[in-house]
Amino acid sequence: MIFSFMEKHQHEFRVVKMCEVLEVSSSGYYKWLKDKWKRDRINKEKEKINQKINLCFIESHGTYGSPRITRELQVHGLSLCERTVGKRMREMGLRATPDTPYIVTTDSNHKHFIYPNLLERQFMVDAPNVAWVTDITYIWTIQGWLYLASVMDLFSRKIVGWSIGTDMKKELPLAALQQAIMVRDPGEGLIHHSDRGAQYCSNDYTNLMLERKMSGSMSRKGDPYDNACIESFHATIKKELIYRYQWETREGAIKSIRHYINEFYNTRRRHSTLGYLSPVDFEQAYNKRRLSVAG
Template identity: 35%
Template sequence: MAQSRRRFTPEYKDEAVKLVLDSGRPVSAVAKDLGINEGTLGTWVAAWRRAHENSEDEPLTMSERARLRELEKENRELRMEREFLSKAGRLLRATPSVTDKYELISVKKDCYPVRNMCRWLAVSASGFYDWTRRPSPTSSRRRATLETRVRALFAASRQTYGARRIAAALRASGTPASVRLVRRVMRQAGLRACQPRAYRRTTIPGQAPAPTDRVRRDFTATRPGTKLVGDITYIRTNEGWLYLATVIDCYSRKVVGWSMADHMRTELIIDAFTMAATRTRIQEGATFHSDRGSQYLSDAYQRVLRHHQVHPSAGATGVCWDNSLAESFFGTLKNELVHRENYPTRRTARTAITEYIEVFYNRQRLHSTLGYQTPEHVENLYHTATTNIADAA
């Protein structure tokens, strides 16, 4: 059975456009990361620019345009240099040798110009090319190659992968390595994955009636769109709190719906569920599970669930294990992103969180519960299998 046409909420479109505008990356690259059509994203960007163009601005002269292009080029190079040096600072040792620098340049040569990296790391380009042609003992070369790949995977995971996930990623790429060996390489290279913080209870018992617990801590499902979980968390910014509501599909562990705002009123979770309903086929009679927060028990939200023929479910008050899948995602998000950043504005936080969810978590991050596969891959495998069965019938 063919998949229905994908639909997108206005909030999703706005955040996708912001990823293009704020990052300065091509539309094609951002569209590939988000898993959407390049033409679709290009249309959104063009519409946004038309809506925000200022007709009162005076046109730039030729010299001003030339100077603007120079400044934009300088800005791109400075941004690239800052990004590279930030990664280099995390990957290189406290006192890196010239060989360490050459190895890093070799790993990143597909991402940055070699001569620029040599200048940023204060090594000669000719020396680097001589190093790449220099033979080395087989065992040392294998170990150096393994360490290089481990460093690259660790950096690509945003310093979130431990030895088990890196070993799984190496196996998937055709480089078998035991968890023990990877752990030893990581220890010698000074690579340590970020650690989660302790859980803190935020739901307080109340008198509001709640649905029964239909999930009972079983966060598995036989197909997408049959069992969903949701929750709300908060992110600190210099402008104040930013609240995030999510909807997660238990089958693929994919975040199928989310919404962010400067408040945590009921419309926040309604917007998140609406996004989920537009992006995935929610089966009739599906279950949506949450805690007993007042937003989830509200009449307005219950009407939304009834409209989609979804049964509500809620765990016990203040018991995090009853909604551990949603809690686990928030713990991962904060451990791997939020607690490592400082957000001057809510917009910067929204952009970073959108990119984390849509690009990294859903499409790149290996999930141990899924056998070290990504949520997007697991979901696609299901749809491919069902399509093949339908075609065979």
């Protein structure tokens, strides 16, 4: 209290005189002042770091936990251990959105041809357009249901094609596959993996696969783990976006989903399986390595 008083009035009275009147040592005062400056500097630095952590959390739409925020900070030149970031997040009350349970929606009761499981849960591939996985999920709005069909490249976990509509007819996943083909133009032999849903077994869908010389692959009946990566993406978009908002209209939901996939998931969201790079950054790094080897 005495030293705080002295600091407040040091521009009005000489320090030596105040020490004499208040019966304290000048060395004690200057040591206290030096320690205070050090504490203030540490607190300011801590506040700056907390602001950066909070910004990363906000920019991830509240989806990043300490592992991804740690990597995000490292990219921007701030090296903190994951434990420290986790502690700061708890102090600020920042908690990533929790996981939600898996719900089965596939209708595999049909008489169409079923492809064998060529993928066999080999989810790590060494180049783009070696294997794609696809699935359909559902989204509720006040206006009614929407259905999202997505196509993922296993190499980078990038969503290379997607389509959204008001029903689960074959045209929905077909549009997603057509978009993926248009964007990626894959060569022949690509493994196309899906569940056994009737949409993926329809003539129009399988004819497009044959036209592009894709190798069909399908999950075993009732086994979502055979298609775990695309199931994981749909669980992620539900956890990070769909379950956090209530849309009045389908149009509003579609706009949000488009932004999430194109402006966040593919381009910015850090994936632990990719060394905490985004799908786009992971593919860019791959292309740079290829160019350096070719050069």
